[in-house]
Amino acid sequence: MKKQEKTDEKGVNATKLDNFSEWYTQVIQKAELMEYTKVSGCMVIRPYAYEIWENAQAFFDKKIKKIGVKNASFPLLIPEELLNREKEHVKGFSPEVAWVTHGGNSKLPERLAIRPTSETIIYDSYKKWVRSYNDLPILINQWCNIVRWEFKHPVPFLRTREFLWQEGHTVHATKEEMDKLAMTILDIYVNMFEELYAIPVFKGLKSDKEKFAGADYTLSVETVFPNGKAVQAATSHGLGQNFSKSFGIKFTDENEKKQFAWQTSWGFSTRSLGIMFGMHGDDKGLVMPPRIAPIQVVIVPIIFDKTKDVVMKKSSVIKKSLSSFLVELDGRGNYSAGWKFNQWEMKGVPLRIEVGPKDVENKQVVIVRRDTGEKLSVKDKDVKKKVKELLEVIQQNLFDKAKKFMNENIVETTDFDAMISIIGAKKIAYVPWCGEADCEDWIKEKTGGAKSLNIPFNQKKIERKCVHCDNPAKFYAYFAKSY
RNA sequence: CGGGGUGUAGUGUAACGGCAGCACAAGUCCUUUGGGAGGAUUUACUCUGGGUUCGAAUCCCAGCACCCCGACCA
Numbered sequence: 001m002k003k004q005e006k007t008d009e010k011g012v013n014a015t016k017l018d019n020f021s022e023w024y025t026q027v028i029q030k031a032e033l034m035e036y037t038k039v040s041g042c043m044v045i046r047p048y049a050y051e052i053w054e055n056a057q058a059f060f061d062k063k064i065k066k067i068g069v070k071n072a073s074f075p076l077l078i079p080e081e082l083l084n085r086e087k088e089h090v091k092g093f094s095p096e097v098a099w100v101t102h103g104g105n106s107k108l109p110e111r112l113a114i115r116p117t118s119e120t121i122i123y124d125s126y127k128k129w130v131r132s133y134n135d136l137p138i139l140i141n142q143w144c145n146i147v148r149w150e151f152k153h154p155v156p157f158l159r160t161r162e163f164l165w166q167e168g169h170t171v172h173a174t175k176e177e178m179d180k181l182a183m184t185i186l187d188i189y190v191n192m193f194e195e196l197y198a199i200p201v202f203k204g205l206k207s208d209k210e211k212f213a214g215a216d217y218t219l220s221v222e223t224v225f226p227n228g229k230a231v232q233a234a235t236s237h238g239l240g241q242n243f244s245k246s247f248g249i250k251f252t253d254e255n256e257k258k259q260f261a262w263q264t265s266w267g268f269s270t271r272s273l274g275i276m277f278g279m280h281g282d283d284k285g286l287v288m289p290p291r292i293a294p295i296q297v298v299i300v301p302i303i304f305d306k307t308k309d310v311v312m313k314k315s316s317v318i319k320k321s322l323s324s325f326l327v328e329l330d331g332r333g334n335y336s337a338g339w340k341f342n343q344w345e346m347k348g349v350p351l352r353i354e355v356g357p358k359d360v361e362n363k364q365v366v367i368v369r370r371d372t373g374e375k376l377s378v379k380d381k382d383v384k385k386k387v388k389e390l391l392e393v394i395q396q397n398l399f400d401k402a403k404k405f406m407n408e409n410i411v412e413t414t415d416f417d418a419m420i421s422i423i424g425a426k427k428i429a430y431v432p433w434c435g436e437a438d439c440e441d442w443i444k445e446k447t448g449g450a451k452s453l454n455i456p457f458n459q460k461k462i463e464r465k466c467v468h469c470d471n472p473a474k475f476y477a478y479f480a481k482s483y
Numbered sequence: 484c485g486g487g488g489u490g491u492a493g494u495g496u497a498a499c500g501g502c503a504g505c506a507c508a509a510g511u512c513c514u515u516u517g518g519g520a521g522g523a524u525u526u527a528c529u530c531u532g533g534g535u536u537c538g539a540a541u542c543c544c545a546g547c548a549c550c551c552c553g554a555c556c557a
Contacts, residue, residue, distance in 0.1 A: 011519080021550075040548065095555065117557095150556060151484045153549085158557090165557070220557095232557060269557050302517050338518035345518095356517055366517080449553080483557090 011342060015283050020227040024278055028156045031286045031347050033277065041154035041161030045270065048347065049157075051294035052273055053164060057143060059196050059292075060166065060268070063188045069139040069168060074122050076144075077112040082120045086246040089119065092213020096148045098161075114147045119214065119239075119265055122169050123247040130171060130261060132252045137181075138171040157274025158231070158483055165269035171249060171261045175240075178262035182236045185266045186219045189234040192268075197276045198289035198398040199223055200406050201233055202478065204454030209437045212265075216240030222453045222478065223275065223402075224409045228426025230453050230480035231275055234268035280398050286348025287370055289398050290391035296326040297387060298349045300340045302356030303333065315355045318365060321384055325391070345370060350394050351387060371397055410478070416446075416467050419479070423447040428480040432473030434466035443468050443479065453478040 012030060014022035028034055035044035045053065061071070077100060084090050093116045100112040115121065126138060143166045154160050168185065172178045186203055193199045201221040211218035215237040225231045244250070244260040253259050280287040290296050301315040312331060319329045328349075330340050337354070344352055354366040363380045367387070371394050378386045411422045412430040422429040429450070433439070440452055446468075455477045466473045 025550080036548080038548085092556090146557095148556065152553090152555070153551085163557075235557070267557070271557055300517095304516070333516085336516045336518085336520055338516080338520085340519090341517095342519050354517065358517075 011346065012283060012285055016226065016281065020278075023281075023283075025156070027281050027285055027346075028274075028277060031277075033273075033286075034156045039161075041150070041159075043154070043156055043160050043162075045164070048294060049273060052276075052288075052292055053270060055292045055294070056192070056196065056272065057166070060188070060192055061141075063192070064141055064168065064185075067139070067184060068137075069141050069170075071142060072140050073142055073144065074118050074125070076115055078115055078118075078121045080111050080113060082124055083113050085120060086214045086243055088242070089214030093117065093148075096150050098147045098149045115144075116146055116148045117265075117267075118142065118144070118146075118167055119169065119243055120247075123243050123249060123263075126169075126171055126261075127248050130249050130251050133173050133254060136171055136173045136251060136261065137177065139168075139181075140170070141166055141168040155274070155483075157277065158271055160270075163270050165267050167265060167267040170264045171244075172263070173251065173253065173259070173261065175262050178238055178240075178264055182219055182238045182264045182266065185264070186221065186234075186236040189221050189236070189266075189268060193221060193223070193233055193272070194399065196289070196292050197272060197279075198291075198395055198402060199233070199276060199279055200399065200403040202406075202410075202454070202456065204456040204478070206235070206454055207435060207437070207440055207452040207477070209440050210452055212237045214239065214242055215265075216242065220454050222482075223279075224406045224428055224480075225275065225483065226278055226405070228409065228481075230428055230478070230482040231271070232453070232482065233272060233275060234266070236266035237264060239263040239265060279402050281348070284342075285346035287398065288348040288350055290350045290395045293348070293350055294326065295328045295347070295349045296391060297322055297328070297351045297353060298344045299327065299329045299353045299355060300337055300344070301329070301331060302337050302354060304357060307357035307360065310360050311355055311357060314360050318353060318355060318380075318383060322387060324384075325387060351390055353383070353387075369394060412476075414464060414467060419443075419467055420447050423450045423479070423481065426481070428453070428478050429467075430476055430478055431467035432462055432464045433475065433477045433479075434469055434471040435474045435477070436469070436471065439466060439469045439471070447479070449481045450479045451482060453480055453482065 012023060012026045014026055016023045032046050033049035034046055037044060097116050098114045100114060101108060129135060129138065145162055145164050147162045149161055152159060170181055172181065190201055190203055193201045201223045203221045206218035206220050212235065217238045219236045221233045222230055223233055241260040241262060243263055249261045250258050251261055277286055280289065299315050299319055301311045303311060315329055319327050348370060350370050352368040359365050364377050365383055367376045367378050369390060410428045410430055413419055413422060414432055419429045419431055444451055455475050459475045462473055464473045
C-alpha cells in the first residue's frame with residue numbers, strides 16, 4: 001500500500017473521469033508542456049508542446065500555401081484610432097484589450113493596443129495595396145502571438161491571456177469568392193483536426209449573437225471536450241464589406257466602377273493543443289496521436305552489466321532502421337527501465353520498443369502501444385513494417401474513440417424540458433431553432449448557460465416549432481455550455 | 484470582474500504565537516536496471532508587502548498566484 005502511495009506521487013494522481021480539471025492541470029505540468037509565470041494567464045509553452053505546435057504549423061502552412069496564401073508579419077501594436085474604425089469590432093474586443101501607454105517615462109500621445117486580433121492593423125495596409133481588380137485577391141496569413149486580457153481564470157492552452165495562433169486575412173473582388181474562400185479554409189480546419197489531431201469536429205454557421213465582432217457571418221468547427229463542455233476549435237469569418245468600408249479598401253473593377261472589397265479572416269490557436277491533450281489523455285498521462293507526436297517511437301534498452309554492449313548496439317541498429325520515423329533512444333544509465341516506461345507514458349509517446357538481452361537472443365523486440373497498453377513481440381526483420389502499421393492503427397483508434405465519445409454526447413431533441421436535462425447532463429443538445437438572438441438569450445438563461453455552437457450546413461427544410469419559442473424553426477442547431 | 488477555497492524546499496506534506504521538520508526529487512560516489520531499485524553523502528523551504536506582538540509559518544489587512552463556480556472569448 002505504501003508503495004502504491006509513493007507511485008501515485010510521481011504520476012498523475014487524479015483520474016480523468018472523476019476530476020477532469022485536476023487531471024488536466026497535472027498532466028499538462030508533469031508532461032512538461034507548460035510552465036506558469038509571474039503574470040496570470042501568460043504561460044510558457046515548453047519545448048515538448050512547442051514541437052507539437054510546429055507540427056501543426058507545418059501541416060496547416062502547407063495546406064494554405066497550396067491555395068496561394070503567403071505568410072507575412074504585421075506589427076504587434078495597433079494605434080487606438082485604427083482599432084476604433086470598425087464599430088462592431090471595437091465593441092466586441094475593447095473589454096479585453098491590453099494597452100501600451102508609455103515609452104520609457106514619457107506618455108504616448110495616442111495609446112497603442114496590443115493586438116487582440118489584427119484585422120485593423122492589417123487592413124490599414126491593404127487599403128494601400130488595393131487599387132484595381134488586378135490587385136486581388138490578397139491572400140495573407142500571419143503566425144503570431146496575441147493578447148486578450150480576459151478575466152475568467154486561465155486554463156493552460158485552453159484559455160490564456162497571451163496565445164499563439166495563425167490569422168489569415170484575404171481580400172476578394174466578389175462575395176462569391178469570399179464565401180468560397182471562407183468555406184475552403186473551414187474545410188482545411190476540419191481536415192487538420194481530424195487527420196492530424198485525431199479530433200472529430202462538427203462544422204457550421206455561428207448564430208448572429210455568437211459571430212465574430214465585425215463579421216457578416218462566422219463559420220466554425222467545434223468539438224466536445226471530455227468534461228462535457230463544447231470547445232470552439234477554429235473559426236473562419238466572412239467579413240463582407242464591413243471592414244473594407246471602414247478602412248477604405250476600394251478597387252476599380254473591369255467596368256471601371258469603384259467597389260468595396262470583400263474580405264475574410266480565419267484562425268486557430270494553441271488552444272487546439274489543449275483540446276488534444278484533454279481529448280486523448282488517460283490516467284497515465286498524455287496520449288499523442290502519431291502524426292502530431294514530437295516523438296513517435298521511444299526505444300528503451302534494458303541494461304544489465306553483462307549484456308549492456310550487445311543491447312545498446314542492437315538498440316542503435318533498431319534506431320537507425322527506423323530513421324523514417326521520429327525516434328528517440330533512451331540510453332540514460334541512471335534511470336531504471338521501469339522509471340523510463342512511466343516517464344514516456346506520461347509524455348504520451350505512441351510506441352515504446354523494449355530491447356533486452358532476451359530480445360537479442362531471440363532476434364526480436366517488444367513493442368508496446370501507448371493507447372491500449374498492448375505488448376507485442378516482433379521479429380527484427382518485421383520491426384519497421386510493424387511500427388508503420390501500428391502508428392496508423394493508433395492514429396485511427398484515437399480518432400474513433402473520440403468520435404464515439406462525441407456522438408454519445410450529442411443528443412437530438414425537439415422538447416425544451418429534454419433540452420434542459422441534456423444540458424444539465426453536460427451534453428450537447430441538437431435542436432430545431434428559430435435562430436433569433438433574444439430566443440438564444442432565453443435559452444441561455446433557462447438552461448443555466450448553454451449557448452448555440454453552430455448551425456450545420458445544407459439542412460433539409462424542417463416543419464417544426466423552435467425548441468424554445470413558438471416561432472417556426474429555421475434549422476437545427478447545436479447548443480451547449482462551452483469553454 | 485463577482486462568490487467560495489488554498490498558499491511551508493523543485494514536488495507533496497508536518498509544526499500550541501516560542502529552535503521550521505519529514506518524504507520524494509536534485510547533486511556526488513558505490514551497487515543496480517524486463518513496470519517508478521538500494522546504500523552513503525550533499526544541497527535546498529514559510530508567496531509578496533504592511534500591521535499586532537518581547538517573539539509570527541501560525542493572528543489581522545492588502546496584493547499576487549493557483550483551484551472550483553458564475554458574467555466575456557479562440
